[in-house]
Amino acid sequence: MKRPSDGELLAAWRDEPAPLLPLLHAFHQCDGHLSEKTLRAISADLGIPIADLFGTVTFYHHFARTPGGREKPRVCIGPICALRGAQEIVDGLDGATTMPCPGRCDQPVPVLDGDTILCGDTPATLTNVDSPLPPENPDEIEECVFAQIRTPGRAGLAGYRETGGYEGLARALTGSPQDLLESIDASGLAGRGGAGFPTGRKWRAVAEAEGEPKTIVCNADEGEPGCFKDRTLMDYDPHAVIEGMLAAGFATGATRGFIYLRYEYPETQNILERAIEEARAEGLLGSEAFGPGRPFDLWVRRGAGAYICGEETSLLNSLEGKHPFPRNRPPFPVTHGYENLPTVVNNVETLASIPHILSKGPDWYRNLAIGDHAGTKVISLSGDIRRPGNYEVPLGFPLQVLLQDWAGGALGGRDIQAVTMAGLSGGFLAKDDLDVTLDEPSIRAKESFLGAGGIMVFDDSRDMVEVAHAAMEFFAEESCGKCFPCRIGTHRLTERLSGGGPSDLGDWVDEVTDLGQTMKQTSACGLGQAAPLITESLLRYFPDQVAARVENR
Ligand SMILES: Cc1cc2nc3c(=O)[nH]c(=O)nc-3n(C[C@H](O)[C@H](O)[C@H](O)COP(=O)(O)O)c2cc1C
Ligand code: SF4
Numbered sequence: 129m130k131r132p133s134d135g136e137l138l139a140a141w142r143d144e145p146a147p148l149l150p151l152l153h154a155f156h157q158c159d160g161h162l163s164e165k166t167l168r169a170i171s172a173d174l175g176i177p178i179a180d181l182f183g184t185v186t187f188y189h190h191f192a193r194t195p196g197g198r199e200k201p202r203v204c205i206g207p208i209c210a211l212r213g214a215q216e217i218v219d220g221l222d223g224a225t226t227m228p229c230p231g232r233c234d235q236p237v238p239v240l241d242g243d244t245i246l247c248g249d250t251p252a253t254l255t256n257v258d259s260p261l262p263p264e265n266p267d268e269i270e271e272c273v274f275a276q277i278r279t280p281g282r283a284g285l286a287g288y289r290e291t292g293g294y295e296g297l298a299r300a301l302t303g304s305p306q307d308l309l310e311s312i313d314a315s316g317l318a319g320r321g322g323a324g325f326p327t328g329r330k331w332r333a334v335a336e337a338e339g340e341p342k343t344i345v346c347n348a349d350e351g352e353p354g355c356f357k358d359r360t361l362m363d364y365d366p367h368a369v370i371e372g373m374l375a376a377g378f379a380t381g382a383t384r385g386f387i388y389l390r391y392e393y394p395e396t397q398n399i400l401e402r403a404i405e406e407a408r409a410e411g412l413l414g415s416e417a418f419g420p421g422r423p424f425d426l427w428v429r430r431g432a433g434a435y436i437c438g439e440e441t442s443l444l445n446s447l448e449g450k451h452p453f454p455r456n457r458p459p460f461p462v463t464h465g466y467e468n469l470p471t472v473v474n475n476v477e478t479l480a481s482i483p484h485i486l487s488k489g490p491d492w493y494r495n496l497a498i499g500d501h502a503g504t505k506v507i508s509l510s511g512d513i514r515r516p517g518n519y520e521v522p523l524g525f526p527l528q529v530l531l532q533d534w535a536g537g538a539l540g541g542r543d544i545q546a547v548t549m550a551g552l553s554g555g556f557l558a559k560d561d562l563d564v565t566l567d568e569p570s571i572r573a574k575e576s577f578l579g580a581g582g583i584m585v586f587d588d589s590r591d592m593v594e595v596a597h598a599a600m601e602f603f604a605e606e607s608c609g610k611c612f613p614c615r616i617g618t619h620r621l622t623e624r625l626s627g628g629g630p631s632d633l634g635d636w637v638d639e640v641t642d643l644g645q646t647m648k649q650t651s652a653c654g655l656g657q658a659a660p661l662i663t664e665s666l667l668r669y670f671p672d673q674v675a676a677r678v679e680n681r
Contacts, residue, residue, distance in 0.1 A: 131158050134166070138173045146386060148174060148184075148449030149429050152191060160199055161192040176449060184451045187608075189227060189433030190391045202227040202240040206353045207552065207584055207598055208510050209237045212249065220251035228435065228602060229353035230392035233510030233584070234260055234517045243394040259356075259363045262506075262518040265534055272496055272504045273480045274520040277364045283399060285406040288367040294412065296486025297371050301378060301418060305335060308379040312482070315490035316502025321347055321438075321475025322550065322579040322654070324568055330472060333462035334380040337470035342382035344373050345447070345466060345473045348389040348396075349431055349438035352551030353602060354582030357506040357518045358476035362389075362396045365480060366403035370426070372479030374417065375486060376472050377424040385426035386466070388443050391433045400428050435606035439653050440473040442608070453610045454653040475580070477506055498524030501567045505578065511547075511585035512539045523567045527557075530566065531585065542587040546669060550579025552599045553654070555661030556592070558669040575668075576661060593677045596666045597625035603659040614656025617647040621663055627681045636678045637667060 132140070137158070141151040151174070155166045162185060171178040185191050192198045203209075203218045206229025214237045218224045221239070232238035236247045239254055248254035262274050281287030288294070300308050313328030334342055346369060350358040362369060373385045389397055404426060407413045417424035434452055436442045441455035444466050465471020481503065485493045494502040501523035507530065510516045514536030521530060531537065531544060538544045546558035554576040557564065564570045571578045586595055604618035620643055623629065630636045644660030651657045667674060 134169050138169065142173055145384065145427055146429050146447045146449070148176070149432065149446070152185065152432070153430055156191060156198055159195075161195050161197045163193075174449065180451065184449070187434060187452060188391075188431070191432050199242050200225055204228070204230050204232065204238045206230075206233065206602075207548075207595060208233045208354070210598055211511070211590070212237050217248070217251055217254075227392070227433070228351070228606065231350050231356040231359050231390070233354055233356055233508065233582075240392055240394075245392070245395065259360050260517060261364065262360060262520065263515055263534075265519060265521075267534075269522060269525075270496060271520045272484045272493060273361060273365070273368070273477060273506060274518075275484065277361070283364055283366055283403070285367060285403070285410065288365075292487055293367050293483065294371055296483050297374055297378075300375055300486050305379045305381065308375065309335065311490050312379070312485065313490075315485045315493040316497075317478065317481055317485065317493065318502070319475055320477035320481070320505065320580065322352075322553070327474065327478055330462060330474070331376060331379045333460075334382070334470045334472050337463045339463075339469045340381075341384055342380055342469060343466040343471045344376045344380070344382045344385040344426070345440075345443065345471060346373055346385065346387040346476060346479055347438060347440060347443060347473055348387050348393070348476050349443060350390055350393075350476070350580075351435035351438045351606075352553060352580050352582055353599075354508060354510055354548060354551040354584040355580045356508045356510075357581065359393055359396055360518050361476050361480045361506075362393070363399055366400050367407065368480040368483050369400075369476055370403060370407050370413070371486075372474075372482035373426060374412065374424060375482045376474065376479065378418055380470070380472060382470075382472065383423050383425075385424065386447060387426065387428045388437070388447060389428055389430050390437075391431050397428055397430055404428065434608075435602075436608045436653075436655060439655070442653075443473065444471065453608055456652070497522045497567075498565070499567075500524075505566060505581050507566065507581045507583055508551075509535050509583050509585065512542065512544070512587035512590070513537070513585040514539055521566055524570075525566045527564050527566055527583075528562060531562070538585065538587045540587070542589060544585055545588040545590060546586050546592060546595075548582070548584040548586075548599075549576040550658070551582030551584075552602065553577075553579055553658035553661065555658075555665035556596075556669060557665070561669075576665065591673070592666060592670045593625060593673050596662050597622065599662045600625055600659065603655060603662075607655060607659075611650070611652040611656065613647045614651040614653075614659070617643050617651075617656065618659050621659070625663070627677070629678075631678075631681070633675055633678050637674070640667070 141147045201224045205226040246254035276291040317327045318324045415423045442452040446452040461471045546556045561574045600622045609615040
């Protein structure tokens, strides 16, 4: 097919909402890289200074700057794939480069090949495979977001409607936004993207904020290693996410929305765009989404590879075509979000819970949990575990029951030595602390947190200093560099974990502890504040492994 001219590409995107990322992707796709000529053309057309544009483009992992770069295979070298021999795949594939965890930890090693994800244990066995469906839980405990996800055809509009889809929204639209806000408050739903902020409070703040148009952003960046739940939800239940966004739009008075999707989910982008088209064709989205003269529409925007873009204010800068540094807060996105206007940013799982709350009621949702908690949480389980996958558990559920009874325990009859929490950001839990329940109070009492619910399992054969080193290397690579405690601290900790630092063990521990505390107290965002949990928990649970490493250098 003939390549569209630069002018045609620019004309296709310049008047669209949030145009920079799709425009860069359009050129990248056509040319296989982003040349200087392209960047100059985009800079002139969108009025972005060339130096700023250059800095922004080179910040992302996946924008190639040399011919053919886009098509070079990228192999995951995340914490789980590193244990599965990912390096052999890198070495065995012509021109291959590496990438951080692309959210496939429940499958063999993933390789991004153009717009296709291949998975395999060796270069010869790489094939394109669908996301696995979530395993059923053996106790038949009631689910929320996964309740209908295994029904064939649920991803299409007809199948979604057959299983009750859009009924809750239709009922909500007959009431007032205030009724809807009260219902979400009463459900106790809190953000499932990591920070756990009450969803009803966030929506109410946007509803009450001055300034229009208001925006709903679905955070589908899912860059945390060990997390892959949002991909499953979007692949098998995209209309639930759209229905959740529509409900958020109705409750807050927003008229537009974006799904910010990580680069490494190309097939998911097609699924989402198909679902949005279906919803538009039926008038669920568009100029009369909430009735005559009451529009709501939404667009998918694909990221370009940067973990920090999952942080909500970095994400907003990225959407706006700016350098994706986190913003200083306050002000918060609820008043100063996309284009400095009131904005809801919610995680995929949070939004996908909404249709179920609308159809079955807030009390039903709240009571799914055990004890005083509210609702459920999807846990992405991976690593040295017999049945990896996404499991939806009631909040307050015992971790050991999930690990041993639902997921079959460690592979090969071994024992579980440690697990990570919140993907990597919560550090490790081990020994007696594996007796926690899956809820924030229980896990925070162990100086960790549940966050987005990624749990990676390491059996008793693993070198935990090595695992910690790989984790810290990830944070050092992904630190955006805006503030120096994180920019420098993550590198200093990586060096210590690879054998650097004082030769005396006591001095080494003091230095690592001091670095970590400084980072926690002075870093500007969650990345720099969470990274030291890796070293803190390593020292807490595995002092002997640390001592052996430091003393035997
Ligand atoms: C470094 C960093 C990365 C993050 N990555 C994600 C992410 O990939 N997806 C997500 O939903 N939230 C992520 N968050 C949390 C978001 O900033 C934000 O709290 C969340 O999207 C709000 O949605 P919720 O209230 O529905 O959880 C991240 C936070 C930090 C500090
Ligand atoms: S803590 Fe790290 S990732 Fe966050 S703003 Fe500072 S340098 Fe960037």
